[in-house]
Amino acid sequence: MSPLDSKFSGTALVRLHPDRFSAVAALSTSDLAWSARELARAHEKLGLIGGVLPVNGFFSRASAxxxxxxxxxxxAHRSHIYLHTGFANPVIAGQPPNILYxxxxxxxxxxxxxxxxxxAIATLAFTDFLDPFPDVTLQIAMLGGSGLGALAAEQAEVSPRIQVGSLRHHFRQIWLDTGAAGSGSAAVAAAIRVLGSERVVFGSDYAPLPDVRPTLERVRAATSTDPDSQRAVLSSNALSLLSRHGSLPAHLTAFKDTAP
Incomplete structure (x- = not known):
């Protein structure tokens, strides 16, 4: 029996409680042909909504x-792709150097x-790589580099050296996930100011922490003067994404029409 079929696996939880859980598939970067088949299987047989990949696989257009x-x-499956910290397999050319300090x-x-x-944000938001894939959504952890991606995007927007147009157009498929390493109040506030609250979700990566409450309070502090933004970041953006991928829990369907 594979780990995916274990009664303790995420897929088992989704199968047993589809009204409470959704999940994405863990995809290999050493064999992308296998991963393409696995992503299709995740959608067609396992009830998942997408896959997870390492962010450095998208460090450059060449790697992407x-x-x-x-x-x-x-x-083809309208997937949700989650990008988290890490390097892809060395067979993926165009990644950053792995420096040991x-x-x-x-x-x-x-x-x-x-x-x-x-x-990765420069690749995904500011090249045409995503143009053939308009129904794919991307959730980028660590607030896109603790807000650095959003601030770089703002600089690109105002710089006289380049013409990028509307940032909201560039980020139309991209959501920044606060994560444990992207939840500083200043970084969250900056991302909301630059991209709008509809592009930020309160999300992942809290398992190692003894208590998620301080992280939650920092995000609340960043949105304390704007209740609508706070609601968007803490709940309605995630509800909108889940609804888009057909995975909105039954007890939350009342919120579907109010999500941005």
Whole structure:
């Protein structure tokens, strides 16, 4: 029996409680042909809504291009793709260097992490890679580099050197996930100011933390002066995404029409 079929797996929970849970498939980057088949199986047989991939696979347009066949399957199934921290398999060319530091490792990880996520945003929001895949949605963890991606996008919008047009158009398929490493009040407020509250979701990556409440309070502090934005970030954006992918829990269907 594979881990996907275990009674303790996410797929088992989705199968047993489809009104309470949804899930995405873990996809390999060493064999993208297998992952394309697995993504199709996740939708067609397991009741999942998409897949998870490492953000550095989209560090550059060159690296992203290697995922095109997988995104063709994602488009066919209207997938939700979740990008989280990490490198793809070394067979994926065009990723950033993996630098091993001898000092201040934790701080340098924060800096590199922001650079990696912001670079993926540059690829996905500011090239035409996603144009053939308009029905695919992307959730980017760590607030797109703790807000760095949003701030870089704002600089691109106001810079006289380039003409990017409407940021909301560029981010029409992209949601930034607060995550445990993207929940600083200043970063959340900056992302909302630049992109609008409809592009930010309170989300993932809290399992290692002893208590999610401080993180939740920081997000609330960032939206304390705007109840509509707070509601969007903490609930209605996620409800809208789940509804889009046919996975809105039954007891929340009353909120469907009010979600942005």
């Amino acid at each position: 291009e290697q995922f095109r066949p997988l995104f063709e399957v994602a488009q 001898e000092d201040n490792e934790a701080i340098r990880w924060v800096i590199d992490n922001g650079f990696h996520f912001a670079s």
